[in-house]
Amino acid sequence: MFIKVTKSKNYHYLQLVESYREDGKNKHKVIANLGRFDQLEGNKTIMGLAKRLLHIAGATPPQLPTHIEEHSRLYYGHIVYQKIWEKYKLDALLDNLSSAYKIQYDFRAAIYYLVIHRLLIGGSKHKSYREQPRFYGLEQHLEQQHIYRSLDILAANKDTIEQQLFEKQRNLFNMKIDVVFYDLTTFHFESNLADELRNFGYSKTGHFNEVQVVMGLLVDKEGRPIGYELFEGNMSETKTVIEMLERLKKRFAIDKVVFVADRGLNSGHNLKAIKTAGYEYIVGCRLKNQSKKVQEEIFNSKGYVQGAVDEDTGKAVFKYKIVKNHIVNYKDVEDKKQKMTDQLLITWSEKRRKRDEYKRNRLIDKAQEMIQNGQKISGKKGAKKYLKTIGEQKVKGLDEQKIQKDKKWDGYYAIQFSQSKVSAADIQAAYHTLWKIEESFKVLKSTMKTRPIFHWTPQRIRGHFMVCFLAFLIERHIEYRLKKSNIDTISANGIKEAIQSLQLSEIQIDNEYFYLKGKHNSLASHILRTFKIKQPKNLTPMTQRVF
Numbered sequence: 348m349f350i351k352v353t354k355s356k357n358y359h360y361l362q363l364v365e366s367y368r369e370d371g372k373n374k375h376k377v378i379a380n381l382g383r384f385d386q387l388e389g390n391k392t393i394m395g396l397a398k399r400l401l402h403i404a405g406a407t408p409p410q411l412p413t414h415i416e417e418h419s420r421l422y423y424g425h426i427v428y429q430k431i432w433e434k435y436k437l438d439a440l441l442d443n444l445s446s447a448y449k450i451q452y453d454f455r456a457a458i459y460y461l462v463i464h465r466l467l468i469g470g471s472k473h474k475s476y477r478e479q480p481r482f483y484g485l486e487q488h489l490e491q492q493h494i495y496r497s498l499d500i501l502a503a504n505k506d507t508i509e510q511q512l513f514e515k516q517r518n519l520f521n522m523k524i525d526v527v528f529y530d531l532t533t534f535h536f537e538s539n540l541a542d543e544l545r546n547f548g549y550s551k552t553g554h555f556n557e558v559q560v561v562m563g564l565l566v567d568k569e570g571r572p573i574g575y576e577l578f579e580g581n582m583s584e585t586k587t588v589i590e591m592l593e594r595l596k597k598r599f600a601i602d603k604v605v606f607v608a609d610r611g612l613n614s615g616h617n618l619k620a621i622k623t624a625g626y627e628y629i630v631g632c633r634l635k636n637q638s639k640k641v642q643e644e645i646f647n648s649k650g651y652v653q654g655a656v657d658e659d660t661g662k663a664v665f666k667y668k669i670v671k672n673h674i675v676n677y678k679d680v681e682d683k684k685q686k687m688t689d690q691l692l693i694t695w696s697e698k699r700r701k702r703d704e705y706k707r708n709r710l711i712d713k714a715q716e717m718i719q720n721g722q723k724i725s726g727k728k729g730a731k732k733y734l735k736t737i738g739e740q741k742v743k744g745l746d747e748q749k750i751q752k753d754k755k756w757d758g759y760y761a762i763q764f765s766q767s768k769v770s771a772a773d774i775q776a777a778y779h780t781l782w783k784i785e786e787s788f789k790v791l792k793s794t795m796k797t798r799p800i801f802h803w804t805p806q807r808i809r810g811h812f813m814v815c816f817l818a819f820l821i822e823r824h825i826e827y828r829l830k831k832s833n834i835d836t837i838s839a840n841g842i843k844e845a846i847q848s849l850q851l852s853e854i855q856i857d858n859e860y861f862y863l864k865g866k867h868n869s870l871a872s873h874i875l876r877t878f879k880i881k882q883p884k885n886l887t888p889m890t891q892r893v894f
Contacts, residue, residue: 358383359728377866381885416855421483422866423883424849425463426894430878431821432459436516444504450496455485457497458814465818467847469796470812472498483851483862483893498802498810505813509574510598512820516571520827526568526605526777528784529591529612531584532791534798535559544805546580560808562788563587565595570783571823573599575816577809588617592624605629605766607777613763615677619687623764629777632691632761644670645693645759652771657697664697667771671764692762692774700758707753711745720886791819825874830879837870845870851883851893860889 353360360383364375404485421758432438438455445454463482464475473841476491501508536545545558559580565573574594578587588608595601607620610631621628635646645652654665670691679685713730716722724742733750735743762778791797797815802808825842829835837845848867853860864883875882883893 373752380866381863382457384520414855414857415818418853419480421851421853422467422847422849423483423851423893424846424871425467425482426849426880427825427846427874427878428463429459430461430880431824432462434824435512435518435820437817440508440511444507445500450493450500452490452496453487454497454500455490456485457493458501458817460489461494461497461586461814462817462821465795466815466822466843467770468839469795471801473801479615493805495807498814500810501813502809503668505809506598508813509816511598513573520571521614522567522571523728524599524601524604526607526780527573527595527601528566528568528781529563529588529606529608530781530784530788531563531587531611532788533561533580534792534800536798536800538803540803541580542805544577544579544808547712548579548581549583561587562812563591564784564787565591566784566787568777568780568783569823569827570787572787572816572820572829575812584611585614585617588612589620592620595626596624597658605777609781615675615687618675618689618763618765619677619685622687627765628683629762629764629774631778633764634693634761635756637761638674641670641673641691644668645761646716646755651695654694662697665694666696667692667694667775669693670773675763689763689765690767692764692771693760694760695777696760697756697758699760703757704754707750707757711750714745718744724794787819787823790822790839791815794822794843795819828877829873832873834870834873834877841870842874844868845874848873853889862887862889862893 353362360380362377362380364377427479437459441455441458448454460479460482461472461475464470464478468475468478468481472494473491476489476494479485479488517524531551533551535550535552535557536559538545538558539547539556541547541558544560547555547558548561549555550557550559561578561580561582562575563578564575564681567573574591576587576590576594578590581815584877592606595604595606602625605627607629608631608632613630613632618628618630634642637645650668651666652668653663656662657664670693672688673691675687675689677685677687710730711733714733717724717730717734722742724734724736727734733746735746737743764774795818797812800808800811802811822839822842826837826839829837829842838853848865848871850865851866852863852865854863855861862883864885865885872882887893
């Protein structure tokens with residue numbers, strides 16, 4: 348890396364330039380613009396530096412530098428996270444928690460560092476310990492054992508932290524919680540050793556030979572986290588709902604709310620529990636499991652409302668009907684069969700019909716390959732469900748009857764709901780917003796790099812997830828603030844990359860040392876303006892603070 352002086356019209360400009368090779372050619376990349384020479388004249392430090400560098404542009408300065416070197420690069424973008432950290436008053440919260448423990452280190456500094464490292468880099472706690480020098484302005488170097496000890500304290504106080512952060516969000520945003528979205532995902536370990544938390548179960552990522560934990564997450568309609576829970580790896584989806592309902596009622600003191608979930612959480616027992624808790628629900632529904640009477644209603648064209656029509660053909664491309672007094676079967680506390688009623692919103696769309704047809708044709712193609720290969724099969728999942736067999740394994744041919752039976756369901760979907768006075772449009776809008784929780788899990792798994800998980804005890808695992816939850820809360824806060832500033836098309840990963848681009852170079856010129864501001868992307872500038880953070884100077888002596 349070297350410093351270059353360029354001339355434009357009547358002015359000289361100072362730039363820090365990095366040399367690199369691409370496709371066998373030498374190229375230059377501008378790391379930072381130091382500014383215009385005449386505008387730097389009032390700064391004695393920068394002026395002295397500028398005079399010594401003008402020889403590159405043809406001038407003859409009184410003294411040339413004999414040594415220019417970049418020593419390291421530091422992240423300073425965590426100043427954005429610090430703003431949000433202060434907004435939630437997390438220092439005070441963590442100080443209050445740590446007062447109950449006899450610890451000889453700064454607990455809040457440890458948690459703050461773990462969270463900003465998770466947001467900016469991610470990785471193991473050992474990695475985070477080693478990478479402390481990469482962050483500008485951290486006043487305390489943490490010992491590795493203190494980092495691990497902090498996870499234990501964090502895990503033990505999860506409920507308190509979660510509740511206080513929820514109340515803080517309500518106050519900050521005047522947040523009205525009238526709809527909550529709930530879903531589950533799994534996080535696997537590179538291990539087959541089970542314990543009280545990690546266990547074998549249905550893996551949503553296909554890692555059935557490894558232990559896992561199940562995470563249930565609640566978010567509001569903006570995608571902001573309300574709370575979460577870790578369940579044992581073999582916990583079924585439907586059994587988690589009761590515990591999350593209790594949390595909504597007791598810890599978060601939410602009295603009236605619509606509970607929105609995917610059809611994987613739809614069971615008569617769960618729906619009755621939701622109603623008993625005083626809540627309403629909107630959940631996906633498995634149409635093929637419905638009674639004969641309901642199925643006849645689905646295929647009866649009478650009662651459907653045309654929601655949209657193709658302008659060219661005049662044919663309906665979307666239609667819906669509401670089936671009232673839909674019977675839900677469940678068992679009471681004495682395991683006796685009981686019934687209650689709700690409603691079904693049945694929809695049909697041409698778009699879904701084409702998608703269903705496409706998926707089925709792919710499975711049929713795979714089934715034909717199995718026939719041609721003389722493949723023996725077991726089970727009836729996936730493409731195998733369209734095969735006729737002799738005995739249990741020998742393939743006879745395609746099951747045309749099964750294909751035609753499935754074909755008639757193309758385009759249909761149903762949503763089950765409990766409210767009596769609500770429009771079909773509102774039901775669909777609420778249910779379709781479930782993508783926010785699906786996207787939340789994607790952020791946790793990719794942007795937050797929640798796994799691989801490098802911990803093996805239940806308490807440390809819980810502490811690790813609490814760090815990820817805090818990081819996720821801060822990331823969602825940034826998204827929300829940018830949206831309010833009319834910047835709402837940015838992904839979580841885009842925000843991460845923007846804040847990563849906020850870097851300082853530690854440079855040495857002869858016997859003087861400086862912080863040099865790196866070049867960052869345009870989104871980073873938007874973020875700094877949104878949070879009213881003043882950018883650092885282009886060049887700051889290391890004897891002075893950048894902020």
